[in-house]
Amino acid sequence: MQIETVQQHPDRYRVLTGDRPTGPLHLGHYFGTLHNRVRLQRMGVELLLVVADYQTLTDRDRADRPAEHAENLVLDYLAAGIDPERTTIFKHSSVPALNQLLLPFLSLVSVAELGRNPTVKDEIAHSSQATVSGLMFTYPVHQAADILFCKANLVPVGRDQLPHLETTRTIARRFNDRYATSLFPEPQPLLSDAPLLPGTDGGKMSKSRGNAIALGATEDETARLIKGATTDTDRHITYDPERRPGVSGLVQLAALCEDRDPAELAAEIGDGGAGALKRRVTETVNEYLRPLRARRTELAADRALLRAVLAGGAERANAIAEATLGEVRSAMGMG
Structure with missing residues (x-):
């Protein structure tokens, strides 16, 4: 799906996307994703941005200044035009019910499927850890939880990321089939035509x-x-x-x-x-x-504002996540 199609009926879509707080955003991020996020927001699409602080642990032994990096990520979002009154910005670590979805979702995929997943392979190849932790193999399932906790039906990706989204679609389909429900949509990709912006050395900007x-x-x-x-x-x-x-x-x-x-x-x-x-x-x-x-x-002079944005986003995201977790438990017969 292209963004022009979304523009015809923006009220039909809920978009989930986000970033890992590992450092400041750069021009590659801006032209690759941020610019389109602001455009979607202006169209009236419901947008949720996850500051994926838990996911920073997948390829490192410990997160480096996670609270500071999370606030700086919000700073870049707001400066680029993201409006926290219209877009929900929240941290992984602030939404426990989202992370509880990981367990039932893991039961829907095999170890072999996780090992073949392009996201896992890429993360292992670029890992800074001496050994790969078990958390690495849950990475695509955690991404699925990010997307499905809010029942997002549209996810911005490049063509090279389509296999990553397929894990989420598979989990949604298998959950619905196993528990005879239509709880989760199978999210569609919002294809980005943004060019890959090289860095100052001619390689990928990073x-x-x-x-x-x-x-x-x-x-x-x-x-x-x-x-x-x-x-x-x-x-x-x-x-x-x-x-x-x-x-x-x-x-x-x-x-x-x-x-x-x-x-x-x-x-x-x-x-x-x-x-x-x-x-x-x-x-x-x-x-x-x-x-x-x-x-x-x-x-940047008002760090309290940045923390308030995250707190407000967490409150909205928690309400969504707790409702979804309740529906999941009910569908599974767990009350």
Whole structure:
């Protein structure tokens, strides 16, 4: 499903999505997900954002400053345009009934299925742990609990993430079949056409790789990161992501900020070389982010507001989760 289809009947959809609080959000997050979340909110779609603090434990021995990172995630959300009066923002750890769904859901999938799951394989491959904990194998089922606790019927994903969502659809279908109910919808994917934004080294933009431009970075920090970005020896600027990932990543970043076609923007810079390209990118990124960063600075001065947003979101999410857990227990004959 595409976002244009949702726009026709926004009141029919409930969307669940979110992020792990492991560090500041960056431009890759903004153009990949945040921008569309704000768009969905403005359409009138019911939106729930989970700050997945429990999920940070899947690939590390302990969470690093989880409360601080959670508040900073909310800070980035609000600065980007998420309205807590219209969107429910909550932490995993604040909604016990959601996490109780994990046990009955685990009974609906086999060990072999979990081992084959692309999410599990990817998390194991990128794990920072010396050994993989049992929690790693519950990761896709925990994702299913996130989605199904609120009976979300739409989940934003890229095409490469479709197999991840299939576990949730399978659990919903098997629960309904086993207990002769229609309690859970099989959520549909909301396909994103957002391009993958490379980092300053030409690879995937990532907090852990040090190649990302944080939304909250200063203009000087942004200029320094872009100045050090990887390019190549060809002075003529073209947009060719396969052959020139570094140059093309910078072109794409400027094009996104200017709402331009990247090939046209590259042709405009032409023989100006990497220096002209980096100056253009620096100016356009800083101009684009200036209003967001101003809001972020203002909001950052009121940490109590960030905590209040999470508290209000937790209250709404708990009401939903407790009602769903009650329905699950009833369907299973547990009262």
